[in-house]
Amino acid sequence: MSIKNFLHKQVYLPIIHYYDLFQDLKRGINTRENCEITELGFSVDIGNKYQPLGYKRLIEVIKFTSKLNPKSCFIDAGCGKGRPLFVAMENGFKNVLGIDISKKLLKICKINLSKYNHNYKLICTDIDNFIFPTGSLTIFLFNPFNEKKLKKLKSKIISNNNTGLIIYFNPKHDYVFSNLNTVRIFNWYNFGLFKEVCKIYKIN
Numbered sequence: 001m002s003i004k005n006f007l008h009k010q011v012y013l014p015i016i017h018y019y020d021l022f023q024d025l026k027r028g029i030n031t032r033e034n035c036e037i038t039e040l041g042f043s044v045d046i047g048n049k050y051q052p053l054g055y056k057r058l059i060e061v062i063k064f065t066s067k068l069n070p071k072s073c074f075i076d077a078g079c080g081k082g083r084p085l086f087v088a089m090e091n092g093f094k095n096v097l098g099i100d101i102s103k104k105l106l107k108i109c110k111i112n113l114s115k116y117n118h119n120y121k122l123i124c125t126d127i128d129n130f131i132f133p134t135g136s137l138t139i140f141l142f143n144p145f146n147e148k149k150l151k152k153l154k155s156k157i158i159s160n161n162n163t164g165l166i167i168y169f170n171p172k173h174d175y176v177f178s179n180l181n182t183v184r185i186f187n188w189y190n191f192g193l194f195k196e197v198c199k200i201y202k203i204n
Helices: 003-027 055-068 083-090 103-113 147-159
Strands: 073-077 095-100 119-124 136-141 163-169 181-188 196-203
Touching: 003 055, 055 083, 055 136, 055 163, 055 181, 055 196, 073 083, 083 095, 083 103, 083 136, 095 103, 103 119, 136 147
Parallel strands: 073 095, 073 136, 095 119, 136 163
Antiparallel strands: 163 196, 181 196
16 A cells, blocks of 8 residues: 555545544534445446545535525535535525435434424435426535436426536536636646545526
């Protein structure tokens, strides 16, 4: 193992883990622990595993988008246990909506959200069956599903004449949104150990 990989796995990731643990404990919620899609009873063709983003980057990006689009409906597509929903509510979004195909994850998410006195809604469905609300949206994506479903999501948004923003963390299929205007690209190099990226796109 190289020194870079050693520092990444044995030093940096444990620090991030304990920082996120502290943030969860401070809020009295549980959004940790990864869950493979197969452990949830679904095929890898349906979606990807649940893996929460670190609080530090999440807060930075959502705080930025809340200033640009504060009155929009914040939608987390593949919300899992709901960490982005909590951060969105803490940063000014008054209307949040979480979508996930897993009843197990949504049950945990609902318990977490019950600690907040906010307007929120959770929907258990495949994203292909979800009908986006009209108006301004801020859509959060952290590679929740495959390229095919991502294209369908984009098509629905465009045909629905929505406005707003798309937040796409560590995008695997960013070319899907290549014809949309890029509002900002966040790049984090994490002491040169590994890189993280988040792209913000404008809808219409």
